[in-house]
Amino acid sequence: MSASLLSLDGLVIDIPGRPAGMALDFPLLPGECWGLLGPNGAGKTTLLHTLAGLRRPRAGQVRLDGDDLHRMPRRRIAQRLGLVFQDHHDGFPSTVLETALIGRHPFLRAWNMENAQDHDLARQALSRMDLGDLAGRQVQTLSGGERQRLALATLLTQDPPLWLLDEPTNHLDLHHQVAVLDLVREEVASGSRGAVMALHDLNLAATYCTHLVLMYPDGGMCWGPTSEIFHVQALERLFRQKLAVIDSPEGPWVRPVPGDRRTLA
Amino acid sequence: MLGAGAVASVLSSVMLGSVNLPARDVASVFFGEGSALARLLVLELRLPRTLAAFATGGLLAVAGALMQVLLRNPLADPYVLGISGGAAVGALLTMISGLGLAWISGSAFAGALLSTLIVFGLAHGTGSWTPTRLLLTGVVVAAGWGAVITFLLAVRPSPELPGMLYWLMGDLAHARGNVLPWLTLIVIVGLALPLGRSLNVLARGPLQAAVLGVSVRRLEWTVYLLAALVTAVAVTTAGTIGFVGLIIPHMLRLVIGNDQRLLLPASALAGGILLTLADTLARTVIAPEQLPVGVITAMLGVPVFLYLLYRSRT
Numbered sequence: 001m002s003a004s005l006l007s008l009d010g011l012v013i014d015i016p017g018r019p020a021g022m023a024l025d026f027p028l029l030p031g032e033c034w035g036l037l038g039p040n041g042a043g044k045t046t047l048l049h050t051l052a053g054l055r056r057p058r059a060g061q062v063r064l065d066g067d068d069l070h071r072m073p074r075r076r077i078a079q080r081l082g083l084v085f086q087d088h089h090d091g092f093p094s095t096v097l098e099t100a101l102i103g104r105h106p107f108l109r110a111w112n113m114e115n116a117q118d119h120d121l122a123r124q125a126l127s128r129m130d131l132g133d134l135a136g137r138q139v140q141t142l143s144g145g146e147r148q149r150l151a152l153a154t155l156l157t158q159d160p161p162l163w164l165l166d167e168p169t170n171h172l173d174l175h176h177q178v179a180v181l182d183l184v185r186e187e188v189a190s191g192s193r194g195a196v197m198a199l200h201d202l203n204l205a206a207t208y209c210t211h212l213v214l215m216y217p218d219g220g221m222c223w224g225p226t227s228e229i230f231h232v233q234a235l236e237r238l239f240r241q242k243l244a245v246i247d248s249p250e251g252p253w254v255r256p257v258p259g260d261r262r263t264l265a
Numbered sequence: 266m267l268g269a270g271a272v273a274s275v276l277s278s279v280m281l282g283s284v285n286l287p288a289r290d291v292a293s294v295f296f297g298e299g300s301a302l303a304r305l306l307v308l309e310l311r312l313p314r315t316l317a318a319f320a321t322g323g324l325l326a327v328a329g330a331l332m333q334v335l336l337r338n339p340l341a342d343p344y345v346l347g348i349s350g351g352a353a354v355g356a357l358l359t360m361i362s363g364l365g366l367a368w369i370s371g372s373a374f375a376g377a378l379l380s381t382l383i384v385f386g387l388a389h390g391t392g393s394w395t396p397t398r399l400l401l402t403g404v405v406v407a408a409g410w411g412a413v414i415t416f417l418l419a420v421r422p423s424p425e426l427p428g429m430l431y432w433l434m435g436d437l438a439h440a441r442g443n444v445l446p447w448l449t450l451i452v453i454v455g456l457a458l459p460l461g462r463s464l465n466v467l468a469r470g471p472l473q474a475a476v477l478g479v480s481v482r483r484l485e486w487t488v489y490l491l492a493a494l495v496t497a498v499a500v501t502t503a504g505t506i507g508f509v510g511l512i513i514p515h516m517l518r519l520v521i522g523n524d525q526r527l528l529l530p531a532s533a534l535a536g537g538i539l540l541t542l543a544d545t546l547a548r549t550v551i552a553p554e555q556l557p558v559g560v561i562t563a564m565l566g567v568p569v570f571l572y573l574l575y576r577s578r579t
Contacts, residue, residue, distance in 0.1 A: 049472075052475075052476055053475075054472055054475055054476070073480065074475055074478045074479060074480045074481075075478035075479075075480075076478075077478065078476060078477050078478030079478070082476060083476045085472065085473065089337075089469070089470050089473075090469070091337040091338070091339075091468060091469070091470070092337070092339070092468050092518065092523040093518065093522065093523055094469075094522070094523055095522070098465075098522070098524070099469075102465065102466050102469065102477060103477070105462060105463075105466050105477045105478055105479070106477055106478035108462065110459035110460070110462070110463075111458070111459055113526075158477065
């Protein structure tokens with residue numbers, strides 16, 4: 001068995017004002033793509049931030065190479081995992097290329113300037129995200145979808161083994177949603193990388209994720225391989241929404257039944 | 266280009282005054298010749314003041330640039346946020362209590378740290394520093410320090426009072442000592458280069474910076490201490506001069522972008538040029554009377570500030 005990219009040891013995420021939820025206990029292995037599903041406020045973003053070491057857990061640990069993530073220097077963490085945030089704040093003017101280039105930060109010493117190789121990596125990342133022509137543009141002038149792809153390009157430039165993605169398909173048109181998720185799947189399937197992503201689209205989650213975590217608003221958790229977890233009753237309870245199932249050769253497809261919202265059981 | 270501008274601004278400042286000296290006379294003084302009057306004017310009076318102006322301007326611009334990264338807000342400036350006022354109160358208290366000159370810089374630093382803590386702490390509230398909270402807190406704290414300075418000057422009528430008004434408006438006529446400001450300026454620009462890329466990442470928000478390997482809390486404390494120190498040195502040299510830290514980084518950002526590795530050294534040069542020219546103007550406009558240089562920088566800075574504030578609303 002290959003070494004885990006990150007392991008969750010009795011991890012309980014800390015959501016202020018909410019009783020402690022269930023402890024998460026599993027390793028994230030290369031070749032796995034985990035999807036986090038749950039209603040608004042269930043803690044998907046909190047879990048991703050905890051996995052990135054940005055928030056302390058209420059209990060348990062996140063371990064990287066056997067060490068507690070919260071005791072490790074940020075620089076070492078940044079060489080091993082990257083996180084794409086749900087929102088992007090650009091306080092100061094900056095170009096698209098400069099924004100992608102900050103992905104090299106964890107790998108450069110204080111006195112190093114970015115060299116030609118770093119610039120090449122950033123440009124390749126931009127063209128993989130269909131942004132090659134916009135390298136000189138100011139970030140503030142980008143559309144929401146372009147800005148989201150730029151955040152992914154920064155992650156590609158950083159190129160860590162573990163990708164944490166908070167709603168990576170946010171703002172993206174249909175083509176780019178599929179393009180981004182295809183890219184994640186390709187990179188994960190190459191065997192050396194793993195990904196954890198929060199998603200809202202159940203069918204995309206079922207299509208692209210090897211594993212799922214269902215996160216209930218009361219702190220309940222349920223996780224495992226997609227084929228075992230993706231059940232309509234569990235999803236209906238998760239989202240308090242009646243779902244219709246359409247069987248297809250690729251597995252079950254679900255769609256919400258209009259007007260039939262469930263009260264919380 | 267900025268380097269040439271720096272030399273030109275220093276030269277013009279040395280040449281112009283209540284008695285204008287042609288460039289030839291100034292040059293001859295630098296080569297150890299020239300008339301006694303020219304030597305007195307240049308070496309004893311104008312050159313030290315010019316060098317003090319340059320260093321102070323550079324320090325204020327760098328302090329502004331650092332605070333803007335720290336707060337991720339282009340409106341941050343040591344004067345606007347009341348940091349300069351805190352440093353001035355610290356320095357003034359030391360002078361009034363009769364402690365030695367050596368204590369002045371230290372207590373100015375303490376004053377700058379204290380008001381930085383007050384402003385950043387109160388404006389932080391929950392979550393991030395919103396521009397409104399930050400500016401309101403800063404402006405109120407600045408007004409408070411202004412009142413304290415006026416009070417201290419009023420209860421202690423002294424023949425020096427007119428001269429001490431520079432704590433309120435900034436005046437280089439009383440600038441003393443060039444070594445400390447220049448040393449600070451050189452050290453801070455030297456530090457800016459290795460810190461620069463981390464600051465670039467920090468400018469994109471603390472969470473993004475942390476994910477990219479910056480130990481955010483340590484860097485923020487470093488920048489906070491450096492900014493307070495730089496402000497304190499500038500204030501003890503020349504009083505509370507406003508808006509240099511606002512105008513210069515803003516203008517430079519439009520021209521060279523927001524790479525701190527370029528922006529900080531360029532701010533040091535451009536801030537020096539601006540204050541040298543402003544001081545020359547302050548000495549010559551109504552010569553032989555002199556204006557506090559803070560009047561000139563405020564006349565330039567207030568419109569720039571209002572423009573930035575107006576634009577940040579949209």
